[in-house]
Amino acid sequence: MNNNITNGVNTTSTASTSKALLILALALLSLLSLASAAMKMPEHKVKGNNCTSAVITCANTVTTTVAPDGHLWRLWSVQNSLYLDKSSYMSKSFSLAKRVNIAAEKISSRGENRPKIAIDKHNAIYLSWAQPLEKRFSAVIRFTYSADGENFIPVKTVNNDGLVTGHSFNEMLVDDSGLVSLIWLDRRQAVYAKTRGEDYNGSAIYLAQGKIKNNDINFDNKKLVDTTCVCCRLAFTQNSHSELTLAWRHIFGDNIRDHALLTLNGEQVKQQRFSRDMWQINGCPHQGPSLSIDQTNRYHLAWFNQGEQGKGVFYGYSDDLGSQMSVKQSVGNNLNQAAHPDVYAFDNQVDIVWLEFDGQTHQLWHKVSQDNGKSFQKAQILSESLTKVDRPFIIGQGNKRLISWQIISNEHRLIQL
Amino acid sequence: MKNSITSFLVTALLPISFVFPVAASDVFSAPVLQQLQQQHENKRWLLLMWSLDCPPCFKELAAVAKLKSDNPDIPIVLVNTDDDSSMTQEREQVISSMDLTGVPSYYFPEQQSTALRYVIDPKWHGELPRSFFYTKAGQQKGHSGLLKGEQIKTWLLEK
Numbered sequence: 239m240n241n242n243i244t245n246g247v248n249t250t251s252t253a254s255t256s257k258a259l260l261i262l263a264l265a266l267l268s269l270l271s272l273a274s275a276a277m278k279m280p281e282h283k284v285k286g287n288n289c290t291s292a293v294i295t296c297a298n299t300v301t302t303t304v305a306p307d308g309h310l311w312r313l314w315s316v317q318n319s320l321y322l323d324k325s326s327y328m329s330k331s332f333s334l335a336k337r338v339n340i341a342a343e344k345i346s347s348r349g350e351n352r353p354k355i356a357i358d359k360h361n362a363i364y365l366s367w368a369q370p371l372e373k374r375f376s377a378v379i380r381f382t383y384s385a386d387g388e389n390f391i392p393v394k395t396v397n398n399d400g401l402v403t404g405h406s407f408n409e410m411l412v413d414d415s416g417l418v419s420l421i422w423l424d425r426r427q428a429v430y431a432k433t434r435g436e437d438y439n440g441s442a443i444y445l446a447q448g449k450i451k452n453n454d455i456n457f458d459n460k461k462l463v464d465t466t467c468v469c470c471r472l473a474f475t476q477n478s479h480s481e482l483t484l485a486w487r488h489i490f491g492d493n494i495r496d497h498a499l500l501t502l503n504g505e506q507v508k509q510q511r512f513s514r515d516m517w518q519i520n521g522c523p524h525q526g527p528s529l530s531i532d533q534t535n536r537y538h539l540a541w542f543n544q545g546e547q548g549k550g551v552f553y554g555y556s557d558d559l560g561s562q563m564s565v566k567q568s569v570g571n572n573l574n575q576a577a578h579p580d581v582y583a584f585d586n587q588v589d590i591v592w593l594e595f596d597g598q599t600h601q602l603w604h605k606v607s608q609d610n611g612k613s614f615q616k617a618q619i620l621s622e623s624l625t626k627v628d629r630p631f632i633i634g635q636g637n638k639r640l641i642s643w644q645i646i647s648n649e650h651r652l653i654q655l
Numbered sequence: 656m657k658n659s660i661t662s663f664l665v666t667a668l669l670p671i672s673f674v675f676p677v678a679a680s681d682v683f684s685a686p687v688l689q690q691l692q693q694q695h696e697n698k699r700w701l702l703l704m705w706s707l708d709c710p711p712c713f714k715e716l717a718a719v720a721k722l723k724s725d726n727p728d729i730p731i732v733l734v735n736t737d738d739d740s741s742m743t744q745e746r747e748q749v750i751s752s753m754d755l756t757g758v759p760s761y762y763f764p765e766q767q768s769t770a771l772r773y774v775i776d777p778k779w780h781g782e783l784p785r786s787f788f789y790t791k792a793g794q795q796k797g798h799s800g801l802l803k804g805e806q807i808k809t810w811l812l813e814k
Contacts, residue, residue, distance in 0.1 A: 298739070348739070349708060375710050468710055493800070519800040522709045523782045544780060544799065575773065577780055595769050597777070626738070626766035646766065 292316050292335060294323070294650050298348040299628055302642040304635040305357035312642075312650070313355040313365065315347040320365060322355075327638060330652060340382055340390050344370045346406060350471040350524055350629075356412040362450075363387055366396070366420055368406040376402045379422050381457070383450055391453050396446045398459045399426045404441060407526075409474035411482065418455065420446045421474055421484055423466060440465045440489045443472065445482075445502075462500060463509060465489045471526035477501060478535040483559075485512070485529040485539060493520045497527050497541050499560040510560030513541055515548030525577060530634075532583040538611055540569065540579035540590055551576045551592050555611045570594055570603055570617065582632035582639060586610045589655055591620070591630045591641055600627045602643055604655070620653055679747060683734050683761035685774045691732055691759075692793060699811055700730035702775075702787040703802075706737050707745055709783040711801040713753075718804035720754045729811055733760045736783065738768040 294300060297314035304310055304327060311324045312332070320338040325331055346368040347353060353367035363384045368377040379396040397405045404425035411419045423441040431438035442464050446457035467487035474484045485499040490511065497513040517523070527541040537556045543549065550572035554563045570576030570592050579592040588607040593600060605617040621643060628644035632655070639655040681687070691702070703719065705712035722729050733755065735746050743762075750760055763771050772779050776797050779785055786798045788810060 374713070469708065519782060521711050521782055521784050521800040522706075523780075524708070525780075525782075542780070544782065573777065575769070575777065575780055595773060597770070597773050600769065626769070 292319065292321050292337065294321070294335065295645075295648060297321075297644065298646055299352040300642060300644045300650050301352055301355055302631065302633050302640075303355050303357060304633055304638075305361060306359040307361065308635065309357075310633065310640070310652075311355055311357055311363075313353055315345040315353055315367070318342040318344055320345065320353060320367070322363070327635065327640070338365065338382070338390060339388065340393055343380075343393075346370055346377060350469065350526060351406050354408060354410040356410055356418075358412055358416060359414070360385070361387065363390075364410065364412050364418060365390075366408050366410045368408055368422070371402055373402050375404050375425075377404060377406045379405045379408050379420065379446075381418070381420065381455070383453075383455065385450075385453065391450075391455070394455060394457070396420055396457050396459075397422070397424060397426075397444065398446075398457070399424075401426050401429055403429050404468065405444075407469075407471055409472045409484075411474055411476060413476065413480065416449050418448055418450070418457075419474075419482055420457070421462070421472055423468060423472070424461075425468070427461070427464060438465070439493070441468045442466065443484065443486060462502075463488075463498075467495055467523065467526075469522040469524055473527050473529035475529055475531055477531045477537070477559075478533050479503070483529065483531060483537070485527045487523065487526055487541075492518065494518050494545075495523055496543070496545070497539070499529065499537065499539070501559045503559075510556075512539055512554065512556065512560050512563050513543060513548070513552065513566070515543035515545030515552070517543045517545030517548075519544075528580045530581045530583040530588075532585070532610070534610075536583065536610060538581050538583040538588055539563075540581040540592075542577055542579065551579045553579070553581065553588075553590055553611070553614075555588075564611070567614070569605070574601075576603075578629040580629070580631050582634040583611070584634060584637055584639075587637070588614075589632055589639055590614075591632055593627065593630060599624060602627075602630055602641070602653070604641075606655075621651060623648070680733075680735060680750065680760040680762045682764050683771060684764075685771075687761060688775065692789065695730055695789060696793070697791050698730060699791055699813075700732065700789050701807060701811055702732050702734060702789065704734050704736050704775075704783060704785040704787075706735065706783050707742055707749065708737070712784045713749075715784045715801055716749070716753050716755060718802070718807065719758060722804055722808055723758055724754070726808070726812065727757070729808075731758055731807070731811070733758050735760070735762040736768050736772075736781070738763040738766055738771075740765050 301313040308327045309324045321335045323332040323335045356364040366381045370377045381394045382390045384390040408422040424444040427442045428438040443462045448455045448457040470487040482502040488498040498509045500509045525542040530538045551569040552566040554566040574594040588611045600623045602621040604620045605614045607614045623645045626646045630643045633640045641653040643651045782799045788796045
């Protein structure tokens with residue numbers, strides 16, 4: 239900006255004084271105008287993603303799920319709206335994208351925070367997401383449902399505290415009976431603590447459950463866990479006894495950000511710490527764990543840490559709800575920024591995918607175990623991108639496995655394992 | 656004539672630049688990092704990384720604003736890591752509302768966060784806040800997690 243004006247004055251050096259002063263005045267006016275514009279928004283520096291379309295490539299995140307009938311569904315958010323399409327599971331031919339027929343509202347969809355979808359055996363659609371509010375770091379958990387895929391019930395706010403505070407990083411499961419279970423990171427305990435003049439480090443995890451009745455649903459709210467990391471995704475699944483199981487990044491002691499899991503099995507709630515990498519950080523790792531449970535009720539876990547006792551991506555398993563863990567195995571090359579692992583286990587096969595970056599290329603890596611996680615075959619690169627990528631996810635249905643990988647502003651890749 | 660116009664212009668521009676500090680951040684890149692290192696040759700300085708998605712970062716930004724107010728020459732440089740142009744306006748509003756317009760400020764351009772993280776420090780995985788302490792000899796030491804204002808002050812202002 240200043241250079242332009244200086245150059246302009248230089249060209250007037252041979253002109254008359256009056257002309258010079260006129261140009262100077264104009265230059266000053268230009269400067270005022272530009273400075274004012276810069277205060278508002280540096281539009282001259284905005285470039286890149288100018289996506290205005292609803293196409294999936296314009297989305298920062300893509301969420302996929304497999305319906306009981308085998309169809310693969312995709313959900314994404316563009317410009318305050320949600321969009322859906324579907325294909326037969328192994329087909330890359332998708333239906334025309336449909337906008338979810340609800341009023342437009344803000345939808346959190348980047349990094350660890352993204353909308354969720356579930357489909358039941360009647361092909362009814364369940365959607366949840368976090369809606370950011372005006373106040374920074376505040377949001378509410380939202381839910382809607384459609385029995386026919388066209389008409390959605392009025393959007394519900396799931397958290398019942400009525401507080402303008404953080405409610406985000408939602409995960410959702412719908413079981414065979416139609417019971418909807420939602421978990422999320424919730425900052426209400428920090429608000430309550432503040433009113434008591436106390437400190438509260440991190441977030442809590444809350445659970446809400448309800449069933450659709452007469453095209454409506456009511457959720458209760460129950461606190462499951464205190465003092466979790468505030469910015470890492472949760473993992474949420476059912477074990478082989480159909481018990482809800484969750485894994486998350488916890489805050490132990492003086493900001494040790496290791497991981498824990500919890501199985502809601504009707505007994506006394508007891509969370510189990512499953513990583514001991516001792517990463518002490520008063521900050522945001524922006525990386526939550528991944529959990530997959532096989533038919534033998536073995537819990538397969540993958541996570542990322544940068545602690546004194548472990549740096550990189552790791553895998554381990556547990557046969558007793560996390561009470562005891564196998565020796566952790568290192569996954570990927572920490573020097574190439576190995577990150578964002580996702581794990582899927584079925585029969586004796588365990589698949590892990592993760593990302594690496596070599597300074598030029600984003601790489602999607604994969605390795606597989608055929609002995610239920612005891613040992614893994616040599617890792618290989620499945621796909622690469624020179625442009626920005628989202629986290630990879632393994633979408634499994636029994637022994638079928640697909641990887642969903644969004645290349646932001648470019649393409650949504652589906653890679654069959 | 657040229658000299659008098661230039662001197663008048665400089666005189667005129669100074670108060671204007673004071674009234675209208677350049678609020679917009681500049682694009683960060685590998686050459687920018689080299690320039691910053693050259694500018695701070697034989698000095699301690701601090702490169703602080705932050706994001707709109709990082710609650711603890713805002714505590715650190717508040718500490719930086721206070722330090723800058725008390726010590727106008729304190730050598731701190733801010734870099735916003737949100738490589739998403741849809742967040743530009745919000746980023747600039749934060750810088751303005753937190754009285755950080757006087758702190759040299761940069762941002763990662765669209766889609767470049769991973770590559771630029773790698774340029775600064777291949778061992779940095781994106782956790783925030785992230786701080787890079789540069790010694791007088793130009794050596795870099797990374798720190799992940801919130802810094803207290805007193806920590807920054809002690810290190811930067813220590814002779």
